[in-house]
């Protein structure tokens with residue numbers, strides 16, 4: 001029985017400005033409420049509306065999607081998604097069944113947006129918070145169609161992220177100070193490193209944040225940039241997923257693997273969503289605090305060595321590919337996924353691990 005529904009609202013790592021990282025999560029099959037939480041806020045109501053519009057136009061073909069990298073403008077989904085990983089196109093049925101789809105797309109998009117009660121932000125880079133910020137004024141408008149008059153959202157993050165968002169975004173300069181003390185609808189709260197936090201929206205879920213490294217500052221190359229990863233676990237059945245923000249390879253990832261092995265029984269780790277921003281042929285000095293296929297496979301292998309029973313059945317879902325100006329004729333997501341699969345095939349420890357590439361508009365059921 002699955003535990004999680006993961007809707008990919010956005011998964012790109014820029015420089016394209018639309019549909020950057022945002023994953024909407026709900027317990028599997030949850031009916032009677034549209035509540036959800038999001039990891040990162042790089043995509044928002046525009047992507048929700050786009051997804052509903054695809055459904056309305058019935059434009060979601062079972063195998064083909066739009067693609068800017070091919071002359072035909074289309075790609076085959078099988079190039080991106082491992083068919084062993086349960087998935088569907090568009091929002092999960094548990095959410096769609098609660099909407100009156102004869103209404104305009106905008107009405108339903110607002111309802112789904114209002115259902116997002118918590119954002120867990122990995123780090124304050126714009127591709128992880130942009131849409132969340134732009135959408136925030138909606139919280140201050142009463143909605144005559146909403147059954148839920150209390151429109152509130154809370155951002156949760158490690159202190160370095162909360163501080164940056166508070167000081168440099170909602171500061172009345174870059175964006176209005178919608179978090180002014182006492183203005184309820186938009187709140188921000190610090191998480192503690194490596195300490196489980198109980199989600200208010202889904203109290204069976206405990207969410208643990210880990211700091212990771214994400215390159216060095218431009219102005220002070222000796223200073224590290226920080227990002228986060230979250231481990232989300234259902235306390236009852238112990239099923240868990242791990243979701244990474246931008247991350248570079250070093251010992252901080254090993255700490256997360258150790259936590260997972262200590263707390264998640266073999267077979268209960270359902271999926272890892274982790275970035276792989278650039279292909280292998282990139283000069284390592286141009287990784288800027290991200291992973292490449294070789295580094296990613298090294299990390300998954302380290303996790304597999306910690307789990308004595310191996311990782312068969314685990315889904316590793318790749319996110320945050322950068323659309324570079326090179327190799328313009330080939331989709332970099334396909335290049336990267338193929339490189340990852342090639343390395344994985346050479347490692348017996350990774351037998352049975354499924355590798356897929358995130359694509360906006362896909363829901364994974366895990």
Ligand SMILES: [Zn+2]
Nearest residue numbers: 013125127246
């Ligand atoms: Zn990013």
Ligand SMILES: [Zn+2]
Nearest residue numbers: 123125214246
């Ligand atoms: Zn970043």
